[in-house]
Amino acid sequence: MNEHQIEPGLLKVFRLFAIVMWGLIALGFCAQLSEPDPDPLTMLAMLQTSLLALVLVWSNLQVWLGRHYLTVAMLLASMGPVLAQGLSVAIRTEQGYTPTEAVGESGNLLLWLLVPLLLVSSQYGMRTMLAFSIGTPLVEALLVMPWVINDDAVVEYVINDWIIRILLFVIVGYVVVRLTTAQRAQRVILAEKNAQLTHYAATLEQLAVTRERNRMARELHDTLAHTLSAVSVQLQALEILMDSDPPQAAETLHHLQDMARSGTQEARRVLHALRASPLEDLGLILAVERLARSAADRAGWHLTLNLPDSLVELRPDIEQHLYRIAEEALNNVVRHANAKNVLVALYQD
Numbered sequence: 001m002n003e004h005q006i007e008p009g010l011l012k013v014f015r016l017f018a019i020v021m022w023g024l025i026a027l028g029f030c031a032q033l034s035e036p037d038p039d040p041l042t043m044l045a046m047l048q049t050s051l052l053a054l055v056l057v058w059s060n061l062q063v064w065l066g067r068h069y070l071t072v073a074m075l076l077a078s079m080g081p082v083l084a085q086g087l088s089v090a091i092r093t094e095q096g097y098t099p100t101e102a103v104g105e106s107g108n109l110l111l112w113l114l115v116p117l118l119l120v121s122s123q124y125g126m127r128t129m130l131a132f133s134i135g136t137p138l139v140e141a142l143l144v145m146p147w148v149i150n151d152d153a154v155v156e157y158v159i160n161d162w163i164i165r166i167l168l169f170v171i172v173g174y175v176v177v178r179l180t181t182a183q184r185a186q187r188v189i190l191a192e193k194n195a196q197l198t199h200y201a202a203t204l205e206q207l208a209v210t211r212e213r214n215r216m217a218r219e220l221h222d223t224l225a226h227t228l229s230a231v232s233v234q235l236q237a238l239e240i241l242m243d244s245d246p247p248q249a250a251e252t253l254h255h256l257q258d259m260a261r262s263g264t265q266e267a268r269r270v271l272h273a274l275r276a277s278p279l280e281d282l283g284l285i286l287a288v289e290r291l292a293r294s295a296a297d298r299a300g301w302h303l304t305l306n307l308p309d310s311l312v313e314l315r316p317d318i319e320q321h322l323y324r325i326a327e328e329a330l331n332n333v334v335r336h337a338n339a340k341n342v343l344v345a346l347y348q349d
Contacts, residue, residue, distance in 0.1 A: 010119060045081070089103060
C-alpha cells in the first residue's frame with residue numbers, strides 16, 4: 001500500500017470535519033468571551049481547530065509540504081486535542097480546580113478523536129491505527145497524570161477511560177482497516193481488468209486492421225494488379241503491331257484505354273472502401289444495395305433487388321461478414337460470370 005497516495009475523498013471529508021468542528025467550537029468560544037473566567041479547554045480547542053482548518057483549507061500549503069502534508073494534518077488533528085486536554089488540566093489545576101473538575105468530561109476528547117481515527121485507519125493501515133489508538137491515551141497520560149496522581153478516584157477513572165477508549169478505537173479501527181483494504185484490493189483488481197480490457201481492445205483493433213489490410217491487398221491483387229498485368233502484356237503486343245498491323249494496333253490501343261479506365265474505377269472503389277465503412281454510414285441493407293448498384297453500373301447488368309425494409313438487429317461482426325460475402329460474390333460475378341441479369345436478395349428467418 002502506498003501511504004503517500006491519498007485515498008479518494010479523504011481530504012474532502014477531512015476538510016469538512018475540520019470546518020464543522022471549528023464552527024462548533026467557535027460558538028462555545030464566542031459564548032465564553034463575556035465570562036470573567038473562560039474555560040481554558042475551549043480556548044485551546046479554538047486554537048487547535050483554527051490551525052487544523054487553516055492547514056486543510058490553505059491549498060498552497062499542500063504544494064509546499066508535498067507528501068508530508070497529510071501527515072502534518074493528521075498529527076495536528078490527533079495530537080492537537082490531546083495536547084489541549086493536557087494543558088487545560090494543568091491550567092485548571094493551577095487555577096484551583098479539583099482533579100475531578102480539572103479532568104472534566106472525557107467523552108469530549110473521544111468525539112474529537114473519532115473522525116481522525118477513521119481517517120488514519122482508512123489511509124495508513126493496521127500498524128498506524130494501533131499506534132494512534134494506543135499512542136493518544138499514552139500521551140494524554142503523560143500530560144494529565146502528574147496533576148491528578150494524588151487523587152486515587154480520579155486516577156482510576158481516567159485509567160478506565162483510557163482502557164475503554166483504546167479498546168473502542170482498536171475495534172473501530174480494525175473494522176475500518178479491513179473494509180478499506182478490501183476496497184483498495186477491489187480497485188487494484190478493477191484497474192488490472194481495465195488494463196487487460198484496454199490491451200485486449202487494442203489487440204482486437206490491430207487484428208481488425210491487419211485483416212482489413214490483407215483483404216484490401218487481395219482485392220488489389222485480384223483487380224488492379226490483374227488489370228495492370230494485362231495492360232503490360234497488351235502494350236508489348238501493341239509495340240509489335242504498330243509497324244506490322246496499324247488497324248489492329250489502333251483496336252488494341254482502344255482496348256488498353258478501356259482496361260485503364262476499368263483499373264481506375266477499381267482503384268477508386270478500393271480507396272473508397274479504405275476511407276470509410278458503408279456499414280457504419282448506411283447500415284447493412286442500404287450498404288448491400290449500394291454495393292450491388294455500383295457493381296451493376298460497372299458491369300452493365302440488369303439488376304434486380306429483393307431487400308427487406310428492415311432487419312432484426314444483428315451483431316456488428318455478423319453484419320460485417322454478410323457485407324463481405326455480398327461484396328465478394330458481386331466481385332466474382334463481375335470478373336467471371338459474364339452475366340446480363342443479376343438478382344441480389346437478402347432474407348432473414
